[in-house]
Amino acid sequence: MLIGGIEAGGTKFVCAVGDESGEIFDKVIFPNKDPDDTLSEAKQFFDKYSIEALGVGSFGPVDLDKQSGTYGQVLHTPKVKWRNFPLLSRLQNEYSIPVYLDTDVNAACLGEYKYGAGRNVNSCLYITVGTGIGAGLVQNGKLFQGKNHSEMGHIFVQKHVDDSFAGSCPSHGACIEGLVSGPAIEQRYGKKGIELIDNKAVWELAAYYLAQAIVNYYVILSPEKIILGGGVMKQEKLYPMIREEFTKQMNGYLKIDNVDDLIVAPELDDEQGVKGAILLAVND
Structure with a gap:
């Protein structure tokens, strides 16, 4: 077929x-x-x-x-x-x-759940960080959907004390998409992310916000696997930075056996x- x-x-x-x-x-x-x-x-x-x-x-x-x-x-x-x-x-x-x-x-979440990084778990959250930010959840082979699809890229996070950027989201300003999507990074720094590879401060701030969002998703949904994809995540240095910041922000509230196994990259190229x-x- x-x-x-x-x-x-x-x-x-x-x-x-x-x-x-x-x-x-x-x-x-x-x-x-x-x-x-x-x-x-x-x-x-x-x-x-x-x-x-x-x-x-x-x-x-x-x-x-x-x-x-x-x-x-x-x-x-x-x-x-x-x-x-x-x-x-x-x-x-x-x-x-x-x-x-x-x-x-x-769709990306379902693909990774079936064939990729989520294939050995019952629940996984796929987050794309690119032109926009969005997330999908699969539980026991079924995609979560309420009355309509969820818009997890538009949650609000606490601004870093040293961050004066108003955010790029036309509806919400400093939601997570407005702070660390590809267009947000370009608007904040005047350069695309690919031109900022060696600027450690750029990625530390991105990791701070993404980890904060992931803490929110995790305490609400408790997925077994969190898969981070999208163009911004091509900066592979972000993965260990996000894991470290996630652990710091979780602050021992929930037991995480292995954060390296929880927060992972996609596997389907x-x-x-x-x-x-x-x-x-x-x-x-």
């Missing part, structure tokens, strides 16, 4: 064809433009195959409330051309096969999103 998967990111689309085992047979990556051009390019790829279902992990916010009149629609996204775009119905009409939609971070998208169609 051939299944299509789309990781619909804010800056790029990843389209793949695979099967229930997690094997990817073909894949293409291209920029996210306007909806018509982007989805046309995706269809050119999928038309080469007889796929029986399609799973999509989308940038957001996207309406996942099946009782809503705008179910499957991209909501108030910063990508203006995609705002209020009926993504799910458009794909259903174009492909005439079952289409399953969730957030990009939920940036394919967790598209593999998870395929799983959305397999698991339904």
Whole structure:
């Protein structure tokens, strides 16, 4: 059975064809433009195959409330051309096969849970730190979803005493996304993170905020594994810094047997999103 998967990111689309085992047979990556051009390019790829279902992990916010009149629609996204775009119905009409939609971070979490760093646990939290910050939780093979998907990138954290940056989030200013996402780092320092690799203070502050957010997630959700991915986490020095700061901020309140085993990197070489998208169609 051939299944299509789309990781619909804010800056790029990843389209793949695979099967229930997690094997990817073909894949293409291209920029996210306007909806018509982007989805046309995706269809050119999928038309080469007889796929029986399609799973999509989308940038957001996207309406996942099946009782809503705008179910499957991209909501108030910063990508203006995609705002209020009926993504799910458009794909259903174009492909005439079952289409399953969730957030990009939920899809990535599912991929890592099934095939990657979370494959040996019952619960895992996947956090992406990149253009935005988001997180998804899988418990016993099921993605968590309330009335709609959770927006864990928009929690508030305590500002560092020496930090005067107001934050970059247009809605909340200094939420965690507004403090340490890729655009927040660029706005704060006037340079992209890749240009700040050797500036230790940049990453110490990022670790301070990310660890604080992870403490919040951990005391609420108590996942067995916390997987940190996304473009900002390509700075691998962040992992030990976050673990150290997490331990410091937890301050012995909850027993952590092995923080190195709790907070980890992804294992799927940036394919967790598209593999998870395929799983959305397999698991339904």
